Amino acid sequence: MSGRTLLPLLGGSPAVWNTCLVFFQGVLLLGYLYSHLTTRYLGLRRQAVIHILLLAAVLFTLPIAVRRTDPPAAGPALWLLGTLFASVGMPFFAVSTTSPLLQRWFAGTRARGAGDPYFLSVASNFGCLVALLAYPVLIEPALTLSQQADWWRWGYVGYAGLVAACAGVVVLVGRDAPAEREASPSAGASQLTESPAAPWRWLLLAFVPASLLTGVTQAVTTDIAPIPLLWVIPLSLYLLTFIIAFAPGVRLPFRVLGKGLTVPAVALTFALLTGATEPVWLVLLIHLVTFFAAALLCHGRLAAERPPADRLTSFYLWMSVGGVLGGAFNALVAPALFHRLGFVEYPLMLVAACLLRPTPRDQARVRAWDIAGPVLLGLGTAAVISFARTDRATAWFGRLAELTSVPADMLRSGACFGLPLIAGYFFVDRPVRFALGLGAIFLAGALDPGAQGRPLHIERNFLGVIKITASPDGQLTRMVHGNTIHGQQRNAPRPQVVASFALPFGAAGPLNGLSMLAAADGRWDDRHRPLTYYHPTGPAGVTFRYLVDGWHGPRRIGAVGLGTGALASYARPNQDWTFYELDPAVEKLARDDRFFTFLRDSPARSLHVVIGDARLRLADEPDGAFDLLVLDAFSSDAIPIHLLTAEAFELYERKLAPGGVILMHLSNRYLDLPPVVAKVARTMSQPLVMRQNDDFGLSDRDREDGKTPSVWVILARLEEDFGPLAKPVRGFVPVGPSNAPRWTDDRADLLGAFRKSDE
Template sequence: MALLFTITLFVSAALLFWIQPLIAKTLLPILGGTPAVWNTCMLFFQGVLLGGYAYVLAGVRLLGVRRQAALHVALLLLAALFVPATLSAFATQPSIAGDNPTFHLLWFLLKTIGLPFFVLSATAPLLQKWFAAIPHPSARDPYFLYAASNAGSLLALLSFPLLLEPNLRVSEQGRMWAALYAVLGLLVAACAIALWRDGKKATEEEPVSARDAEGQNAFTGTTDQDEAITTMRRVRWTMLAFVPSSLVLGVTTYISTDIAAVPLLWVIPLALYLLTFVIAFAKRQYIPRRVSSRALAAAALVVVLVYASGATEPAWILVLAHLIFFFVAALVCHTRLAEERPPVKDLAEFYLWVAVGGALGGVFNALVAPALFDTVLEYPLMIVLACALRPRDESAEVDARARLFDLLLPVGVGALAAALGVLVMQFEIGNVGRIMLVIGVPLMLINHFLTKRPMRFALGLAAVMIGSLVYTAGSGRTLARERNFYGTLRVTESGSGAFHRLQHGSTIHGRQFVDEERRCEPLSYFHRTGPLGAVFDVFNARRPASNVAIVGLGTGATVAYARPNQQWTFYEINPAVIEIARDPRLFTYLRDCHANAPVEVVLGDARLQLQNAPPRHYGLIVLDAFSSDAVPAHLLTKEALDIYLSKLAEGGLIAFHVSSRSLNLHRVVAGLAQSANLSALVFDDGEHDPINGKEPSQWVTVARRAEDLGDLNIDPRWQPLDKEARPSVWRDDFSNIISVFRW
C-alpha cells in the first residue's frame, strides 16, 4: 500500500515540476527573454499551490477524507479536459509589451493551465491525508511521503534541461506530459479505492509525539509536534517558508540576468530548493543543525563580499558562491520547519501555511519589490533575513546587554566600512586591495566577533553592505534609475564627468560624451574603430538597401552611423529604455545624431515586430538585444534567423553582437550560419580605451554569400568562424547553454 501511494506522489510531483520550466520556456519568445518570465510563472505556480492546499484543508474539514477523495477524482477527470497536449496555445500568443505584463501573463496561465496545475498541487498533501487514514504501520507519520514527493519534483527538474530539453521538442514533451497525466489519474483512483476499502471510519488520528511516532525524524528529542498551533507558530511556519521562497527567485534572477534566461539556469536553484526539503524532511538527520548553521555564516560572508564588491568575473565561481549560500540558507530554514511540524491531524494546515509562505515569497519578488525598489534590493534583504533565522549558538549571551550590542556592534562595523571607503579613495590602491580593505576587513571582524548571535550577525552584514556604498559611489553620480518587468536600469555620470553611462544589471550598455563636440561619437561596443564601424563602412559602400533595423535600442548610439538617405528602425521591448534614450538630460543620440535620417522606435519584442516589416526590406540588421550580459536565447534560434533572413534585402548583412562574460555566443551563431549555408566572419576586438570610451566587443557578421561581406573578407581582424566544435543548432524548443559556457 505504501508503495502505491509513494509512486502516485512521485508521478504527481514529477508532472507538477515538469510543466513549470516547459511552459516558461515556451513563453519566452513573446516576453523578450527576460528573467521576470520565470519569476512571474513561479508566482503563479506558488499561488495555485496555495489554493490547492487551502482546498485540501477545507475539503477534509467539510467533507471528510472519504467524500473528498471522490471529489478529487472527479476534479482530476475534469482537469484532463484542460490539459494542453501540444502547448501550441502558448507559442502563438500575441506580443505583450509595456512596463508590466505580469498580470497579463498570470491571467493567461490561469485560463490555460490553471485547473490541471491546481489539481496536481493538491494531490501531494491530499494523498498523505488519505494514507494517514489507512491502517498501515507508517500511517501515523506520513511525512516520509513528503520527501518522496520532493524527490519526484527534483528528478523532473533535473531531467528537463539534461535529458528532456536536449532530446525532445516542446510539442513532444506536451504529448508525453498529457499521457503521464492519464496514468496519474489511474493511480489516484487506485489510491482512492484503497481508502474507501481499507480506510478507518475516523478521519483524524490522535496526536502523536515526536518520540513515539514510527519513522520519526531524529532531529531532537523535543515534543514540538505536540505544541498547540498558536498564531506565533503559524507565523514561524510562514516566515521559514517565505525566506527560501524569496531567495530562490532572487538567486535565479541574479544568475539569469548575467548569463541567459533559459530553463537550465532556472531549475538549478529550484532543484536545490527542493533538495533542502528532501533532506530536512527525511527520516534521518543527514546534516546536523550546528553544521548547517555555521556553514550558513561562512557562505553568507562570501556572498556578501561578492555582492557588495560588484564582482562580475569569473562567472562560474560567482554563481557557485550564490548557489552554495542559497542551498545552506534554505536548508537551515527548512530544517527548522521540519522540526516544528505538527502531528498528522494538523498536516493539511501545516502545508497550507508553508504554501502561504512560499506564495508570499513569489508575491514579494514578482510584484511588491519591483514596485517598491528601483534596484534589486530584495535579494540582499533576504540574505540578511536568512542569517537572522539561524539557530543561536548555545554559548551566546542572552541578557539585555547582549541585545544592546546586537545593535551597537553592527553600527560600528558599518561605520568602519564607510570610513575605509572614504580613506581608500585618497590613495593609489588597486581595485582588489580596495575591496579587501573596505569590505573584507569588516567581514573578518564580523566573522570573529558577531557570528554567535544570529541577529547581530545579520545586522552586521547589512551594515557592511550599506557602509560599502560610500566606496562604490565613488565610481560616479547616479542620474536616473528605472526598474520594471524587464530589469533594472541605471544611468550614471563617470567619475571624471566626461561620460554618461547606461547600465542594465551589472553590465554597461552604452555611454555618451557629455562634451557637445564629441557627443555624436558612437562609443562602447559601437566605436568607429571597432567591429560595428567596419560593418557600417561595408554597408555604406555597397548599399544593398537604404533601410536599417537595430534590435535593441540602448542609448541609441548606433544612430550616429546614419546617413541622410537612410531609414532607421529600432526595435525595443523595454519602455524604460526608450524613455531613457529619448531624455536629453541623459542621452542625445536620438535627438542630435541621426543626420536627418528618419528614425522610428518600435515598442515590442523584435521577433514579433519584425514580422510586420515588408519582405527583404532591410539592407542591414543589427542584433544588440542584451539583458544585462546575456542575449535572450530566443533571438539566437533557427526560427529567429529565418525571420531575419526573410526581411533581409539581397546582398544584405546581419551583425550579431555576441560579447558575453559567461557564454561563447559566437559558437551559437556559427551553428546557425552553417545550418542556413551562410557566410560568416567574427571580429573579437579586445581593445579597451577608457579615455575614448571604447569597450572590448565581439561581433559576428553573416551574409547569404561571401562576396556580400565586401572588404570584411580582406580585413585581417575579421576571421572565419571556427568550423570545429560547433554546438547543435538552437531552436525555440531547444538550447544547450552548457556547450557554450565559458568555464
C-alpha cells in the same frame, strides 16, 4: 516546459523564471487549499470521489499548449501569470494536490508509519529534483516542445490512473481520522505546534527561503555569471533542503546550523557590498552555500515543528502561503517598491535568515545593546567609507599598495567592509545583534560608489535593474545591467580625435567613410563617437563605413536592441531608422540627455523606437521594409532564443529589401552562437550566405579609446549583396559548414551551444 516557451518573449530575463516560480507556487497554494478544505468538510471517502472526477476533467485540457501572444510593455508580470494560468493552470492544479492528499490518505490507513506520513514529501521533492535536472540535460535536447506536451499528456494519464487507484483504496478501507494509537505528535514534531502562533511561524519559515531563492537566482544569473541554465542550481538546492529536512529519522542540529550560517553570511555580505564577481567559482560558491545553509535552517525548523497527521493539510497550506508570498515579494512587489534602489530584497532576506537562528532561552529577551551595538557599527562603517573617499585616504591606499603588492581597491574594500564585518562577527552569539549588525553594514554600504563607478541613476522594472554610472575618472557615462556594460558615452569631447583616429584594414585617404561624415557635420568628436562593441574601427564601424561609402547606401535600417543608442551615430541624413527594444526603461534612459545623446544628436532623417518583442513587431512591418537589419540582442545573460530560430530567420529574410544585408552582434561569454546562425542560414528555404568578423586583437590604445572585443556576422541572399565587405581585407571572412544543431521554435539545444573549455 512552459517557461522554456515563454521565456524568450520577455528577453530571457531571470525575472521571467522567478515569475514562473511564483505562478507555480500560487497554484500549489490553491492545490493545498483544495486539499485542506475537502479533507476538513468532505471526509476522506467523499474527497476521494470528488478528486477522481477532477482528475478526469483535466484530461479535456490536454495536451498543454502555451499560446504565444505579445506581452505588453506595461505589466508583463500579470500577462505572464495570466498566460501560464490559461495554458497550464488546471493540469498543474491537479498535480499540486498530490503530496498533501496522498499523505492524508495514507494517514487514514492502518499501514505502518501512517501516523507520520511526512516522509512521502521526501519522495515528492526528490521526484521534482530529478525532473528539474533531467529537463535541460535529457528532455529538452531530445524532444521538441510539441513532443514534450504529448509525453506529458500520456504521463498525466498514467499519473491519474495511479492516484485514482489510491483513491479507490481510500473509498474501500480508508478512515476519516488517523488511528488513536497514532494521534500523538510524530517523532521530531514539536509541541510548539499546538500554540496559536505556530501557523505564523510556519509561514515565516517558508517565506524567507522562498524569497532567498528568487534573490540568489537573480544575483548569480545577472551580477556574477550570466550563464544560461544557471538558475536550475538554486532551485535544486532549495528542493534538496526539503529532502534533507523531512527525511525520516533526521534530526538536524539547529544550533550548529545557525552558527554555520554566520560564516558564509559574512562572506556574502562582503561580496555584495564590494560587487565581487571574480573568481567566478568562489563568488558563486559563497552565494549558493549561504543560500543552502539558510534554506536548510528554515526548512529544518519547519520539519521539526510539523504537526500530527490530523493537521497535515493545514501545515502544508500555511507553508504554501509563506512560499508564494516570498516569491511574490521578490518577483512582483520588490520591483515596484525598490524601483530606485536595486535588488534590496536579497540582503534584506539574508538579514532575516540570520534573525531566524535559534536563540538560547537565556538570550531570548532583546536588550538595549542588541540595538545600540548594530547602530554604532553602522555609523562606524559609514565613517570609514566617507574617509576612504577622500584624497588623503586615496594616497594612503596607493602607498600601501606599493608596499604590499595588494591592489589599492582591494585594500580599500577591506578597510570599508572587511574590518566592520570582523567587528560584527563578535556579535555572533547574539542572533538578533548579529543580524542587525549585518543590516547596519548594508545600510552604510549605500554610501560606497562600488566597482562599477558612481551611480547616477537606477531604474528597475520587471525585466531587471538598469544602472547609469559614471566611471571612476568621471569621463564616461555607462549603462549597466548586472555585470554587463550595454553602452557608454564620453562626457568630455576631444575634438582633436576627429582627425587622428585610424581607420582599419588599410583604408586609403585621410577623409574616408566615417571621416567624411565627420568632416561633413563636425559631430565626430570624442563625445559622439560610438564606443565598446560599436567602435568605428570595429566590425560595426567597418560595416557602416562601407555601406555608406561607395556602395548602394541603405536608406531604411532596422535595429533590434537599443542600448544607449550608439548605433544611431552612424546614421546619415537620408536614412530612416527604427529601433526595436523590449524594455521601455532602456528607451527612457537612452533618451535622457543627462546621460546619453546618441539618439538626440543622430543625423537620421527619422528615428523611431518601437517597444515590444522584436519578432512580433517585425512581423507587423511590410515585406522588404529594410535595406539593413541589425540584430544586437545576444550579448547579455539569457539570450532570446526565439530570435535565433529558423522561423525567425525566415521572417528576417522576408523583411529584407532586394540586396539587403543582416548584421548580427554575437559576442557572448558563454555561448558560441556563430555556428548556430550558420546552420540556420544554410537550411532556410532561401539560404543566406554568411561572413564572420572576430575582432579580438585589440591594442592598448584601442582599450584606452573605449573599444571592446566583439564578434559580428553579416548575412545576405547573394555574395554580391555584401559589396565591398566581401573583400577579406575588410575583416569579414566566409564561414564554413556548421555541425551545430538547427534551432527551431520547437527545439533549441542550448547546452550544445556552450563554449568548449579550450575556446
